[in-house]
Amino acid sequence: xxxxxxxxxxxxxxxxxxxxxxxxxxxxxxxxxxxxxxxxxxxxxxxxxxxxxxxxxxxxxxxxxxxxxxxxxxxxxxxxxxxxxxxxxxxxxxxxxxxxxxxxxxxxxxxxxxxxxxxxxxxxxxxxxxxxxxxxxxxxxxxxxxxxxxxxxxxxxxxxxxxxxxxxxxxxxxxxxxxxxxxxxxxxxxxxxxxxxxxxxxxxxxxxxxxxxxxxxxxxxxxxxxxxxxxxxxxxxxxxxxxxxxxxxxxxxxxxxxxxxxxxxxxxxxxxxxxxxxxxxxxxxxxxxxxxxxxxxxxxxxxxxxxxxxxxxxxxxxxxxxxxxxxxxxxxxxxxxxxxxxxxxxxxxxxxxxxxxxxxxxxxxxxxxxxxxxxxxxxxxxxxxxxxxxxxxxxxxxxxxxxxxxxxxxxxxxxxxxxxxxxxxxxxxxxxxxxxxxxxxxxxxxxxxxxxxxxxxxxxxxxxxxxxxxxxxxxxxxxxxxxxxxxxxxxxxxxxxxxxxxxxxxxxxxxxxxxxxxxxxxxxxxxxxxxxxxxxxxxxxxxxxxxxxxxxxxxxxxxxxxx
Amino acid sequence: xxxxxxxxxxxxxxxxxxxxxxxxxxxxxxxxxxxxxxxxxxxxxxxxxxxxxxxxxxxxxxxxxxxxxxxxxxxxxxxxxxxxxxxxxxxxxxxxxxxxxxxxxxxxxxxxxxxxxxxxxxxxxxxxxxxxxxxxxxxxxxxxxxxxxxxxxxxxxxxxxxxxxxxxxxxxxxxxxxxxxxxxxxxxxxxxxxxxxxxxxxxxxxxxxxxxxxxxxxxxxxxxxxxxxxxxxxxxxxxxxxxx
Numbered sequence: 121x122x123x124x125x126x127x128x129x130x131x132x133x134x135x136x137x138x139x140x141x142x143x144x145x146x147x148x149x150x151x152x153x154x155x156x157x158x159x160x161x162x163x164x165x166x167x168x169x170x171x172x173x174x175x176x177x178x179x180x181x182x183x184x185x186x187x188x189x190x191x192x193x194x195x196x197x198x199x200x201x202x203x204x205x206x207x208x209x210x211x212x213x214x215x216x217x218x219x220x221x222x223x224x225x226x227x228x229x230x231x232x233x234x235x236x237x238x239x240x241x242x243x244x245x246x247x248x249x250x251x252x253x254x255x256x257x258x259x260x261x262x263x264x265x266x267x268x269x270x271x272x273x274x275x276x277x278x279x280x281x282x283x284x285x286x287x288x289x290x291x292x293x294x295x296x297x298x299x300x301x302x303x304x305x306x307x308x309x310x311x312x313x314x315x316x317x318x319x320x321x322x323x324x325x326x327x328x329x330x331x332x333x334x335x336x337x338x339x340x341x342x343x344x345x346x347x348x349x350x351x352x353x354x355x356x357x358x359x360x361x362x363x364x365x366x367x368x369x370x371x372x373x374x375x376x377x378x379x380x381x382x383x384x385x386x387x388x389x390x391x392x393x394x395x396x397x398x399x400x401x402x403x404x405x406x407x408x409x410x411x412x413x414x415x416x417x418x419x420x421x422x423x424x425x426x427x428x429x430x431x432x433x434x435x436x437x438x439x440x441x442x443x444x445x446x447x448x449x450x451x452x453x454x455x456x457x458x459x460x461x462x463x464x465x466x467x468x469x470x471x472x473x474x475x476x477x478x479x480x481x482x483x484x485x486x487x488x489x490x491x492x493x494x495x496x497x498x499x500x501x502x503x504x505x506x507x508x509x510x511x512x513x514x515x516x517x518x519x520x521x522x523x524x525x526x527x528x529x530x531x532x533x534x535x536x537x538x539x540x541x542x543x544x545x546x547x548x549x550x551x552x553x554x555x556x557x558x559x560x561x562x563x564x565x566x567x568x569x570x571x572x573x574x575x576x577x578x579x580x581x582x583x584x585x586x587x588x589x590x591x592x593x594x595x596x597x598x599x600x601x602x603x604x605x606x607x608x609x610x611x612x613x614x615x616x617x618x619x620x621x622x623x624x625x626x627x628x629x630x631x632x633x634x635x636x637x638x639x640x641x642x643x644x645x646x647x648x649x650x651x652x653x654x655x656x657x658x659x660x661x662x663x664x665x666x667x668x669x670x671x672x673x674x675x676x677x678x679x680x681x682x683x
Numbered sequence: 684x685x686x687x688x689x690x691x692x693x694x695x696x697x698x699x700x701x702x703x704x705x706x707x708x709x710x711x712x713x714x715x716x717x718x719x720x721x722x723x724x725x726x727x728x729x730x731x732x733x734x735x736x737x738x739x740x741x742x743x744x745x746x747x748x749x750x751x752x753x754x755x756x757x758x759x760x761x762x763x764x765x766x767x768x769x770x771x772x773x774x775x776x777x778x779x780x781x782x783x784x785x786x787x788x789x790x791x792x793x794x795x796x797x798x799x800x801x802x803x804x805x806x807x808x809x810x811x812x813x814x815x816x817x818x819x820x821x822x823x824x825x826x827x828x829x830x831x832x833x834x835x836x837x838x839x840x841x842x843x844x845x846x847x848x849x850x851x852x853x854x855x856x857x858x859x860x861x862x863x864x865x866x867x868x869x870x871x872x873x874x875x876x877x878x879x880x881x882x883x884x885x886x887x888x889x890x891x892x893x894x895x896x897x898x899x900x901x902x903x904x905x906x907x908x909x910x911x912x913x914x915x916x917x918x919x920x921x922x923x924x925x926x927x
Contacts, residue, residue, distance in 0.1 A: 131921040138914040142907045146900075154899040155891075158820025164896045193728060207890065637730040640808035644725055647806070655802050656713030659795030663705050666791075670696060 167629035170305040174212040181217045181271045186264040189223035201297040244277035271311035278307045295475035302629045310343035320349040320358040335583035335595030339610040352377035360387040365578025370415040373555040383564035387620040393578040394429045394485030395512040406517025422548040424492030427576045432484045433459035435506035466502040471630040472615045477608040482579035486535045495543040499536035506530035538575040687780030705792045708746040730807030736821045736893040748853030751836025752846045754781040760844040774920040785833040817895035824892025827905040834912035841919045861885045
């Protein structure tokens with residue numbers, strides 16, 4: 121025991137104690153998250169809902185990101201942001217999250233690579249073509265800006281490139297970066313969510329046949345149970361109800377059911393046409409768009425909005441193929457602008473629609489608001505700056521396509537076509553007799569705080585049908601469009617449902633606002649040499665100057681000392 | 684402690700070597716951030732100092748040992764260490780004085796890099812479109828990292844009386860502590876423990892700090908590393924005293 125008495129042992133022991141102490145303190149504060157995000161927009165801070173979600177994960181989440189390899193600088197920015205977000209996710213998930221980046225190009229052979237490409241596309245991760253111009257060499261390549269998230273034996277694809285394409289590639293990437301947190305957290309949430317909310321899909325028998333709804337069903341059923349309902353009395357069992365392009369005249373008792381469903385807090389989404397028009401019914405001589413009478417107008421009027429009996433034409437429109445003439449025996453088909461098919465990319469600054477790519481509407485009507493106390497009415501989607509509103513009934517024919525679109529006729533701008541209503545709704549049956557067979561004592565005259573979304577286009581959620589094989593396209597695909605990506609109709613409905621149904625506020629993370637801070641390209645090019653010189657030489661000059669000043673100052677001081 | 688601190692700073696700044704060391708650091712940083720096409724800001728195209736804060740740890744890995752290598756090694760070599768010990772000053776005060784002097788010298792070397800900030804601010808579109816607060820945060824993060832490197836440097840300086848040996852030891856330890864653990868965690872056979880191993884290293888903790896997010900746990904970590912190495916230095920000094 122002699123060594124215990126030695127002084128050296130004492131100091132080794134003291135150090136070991138310090139070491140243990142330091143390790144213990146660090147371990148003790150391992151989960152103590154207290155951080156100050158100094159960045160201007162709090163770029164590295166996450167929404168509380170995301171943090172709660174990650175903290176409460178019960179099983180590990182695996183994230184596989186396919187954006188890796190030789191990508192251009194814009195996408196490198198996206199990739200870095202994804203890495204940073206996942207790194208933060210990891211912090212909050214306490215080890216319940218792992219991620220890795222996979223290069224889809226890394227394959228032993230071209231065959232294996234194509235196989236992998238196909239595998240990704242089948243999973244739902246669509247590639248993007250990137251053109252790069254490096255040192256005068258132009259190259260083109262496919263990249264997959266998406267990820268796959270697995271949790272508890274299930275997996276979901278996540279598309280991480282989803283900004284508004286009309287704003288330009290760089291802006292779209294910035295918007296995508298702002299959305300990364302939401303996209304990833306939302307996918308994790310849909311996988312981890314045990315009590316799935318159920319949504320009633322109301323369609324009248326006469327309207328929309330099954331296949332046009334396939335795209336909607338595919339999109340929504342990843343996160344919610346979507347169940348077709350025809351009997352309005354059954355609505356009470358659902359968390360939300362979507363009414364798509366109803367054509368039938370609802371009976372008084374059905375309207376009462378819908379009204380009371382809303383009074384009891386059921387979330388409702390209405391996708392209604394003011395005038396009824398189906399493009400397939402337009403024959404050579406055209407077709408007449410007639411007002412739809414569903415009876416829902418009375419309810420919505422009471423809640424604060426009115427879908428007008430009109431149709432909007434817009435300069436920002438899609439194209440439609442039309443026979444323009446005959447060349448010998450063959451009909452000549454040309455794609456012409458079809459101002460009834462509107463590309464809507466003018467959004468309000470609201471979490472539902474922020475940073476979203478354009479959506480595609482067909483035969484859209486306008487919406488007016490009417491007085492309704494206690495209701496906040498937020499317009500979400502507007503038409504472009506060149507819009508024309510035609511009051512019904514209207515004769516619509518392909519002939520009109522051939523005429524040039526005259527801009528001077530498009531004298532309206534930014535007509536709202538979708539409204540979010542929030543607040544305490546008044547029943548449309550207040551001070552009225554309840555329909556036969558309904559119990560008046562159970563009637564609610566005012567709802568608790570509730571929300572409704574009204575869009576004046578029944579086709580927003582319907583898929584196009586591929587004429588060749590009669591199969592529906594995914595939601596948001598325009599078979600005639602010349603666009604790099606699908607329209608965001610699918611994202612629109614998912615965001616709407618998330619906003620209405622998720623009480624934890626995950627969607628708020630969509631309101632993140634990042635600034636892009638680009639270099640002034642002209643300046644950077646012109647002053648490049650100067651800047652390089654300045655930044656390499658000036659710091660050294662400063663140090664040398666500092667040394668010289670010190671030197672002379674000391675000399676003076678000691679010179680004085682000698683005197 | 685105060686007199687040691689002042690003496691240390693003065694003796695460093697009076698030597699020509701000091702200006703050489705700082706000059707080499709600033710030239711390397713300048714070339715990396717502004718000239719070399721693989722890393723230069725012009726290629727990246729955004730007014731973001733991220734490149735600087737990502738590369739600085741690697742360059743500081745050499746700068747700081749060069750600043751601190753002299754601290755104790757020279758005292759031992761020239762025999763002034765024993766002399767100092769006869770003065771009414773404890774080992775702890777001695778090494779703290781040297782430590783803080785080293786830190787201030789690192790700080791002085793970093794000041795000229797502010798030129799980068801002003802250049803970027805000038806080049807950004809519109810002028811001044813740069814995240815000033817975030818950059819201040821990242822500088823604070825960098826100083827925490829530097830404080831750990833300085834601790835390592837002081838420790839290495841106590842191990843040998845040869846400055847070159849001290850320098851090499853310091854670079855080696857800094858390298859291992861900064862990158863080594865995250866590299867180990869990438870190896871396939873530790874996949875179970877990878878997060879924990881990664882967290883022992885500085886890289887994992889610098890990640891957020893270098894972007895301007897001051898996380899209490901990361902700060903605690905860097906303070907811990909500094910105190911551990913200072914504790915170890917203290918132990919070495921004491922052991923030497925009692926063994927000689």
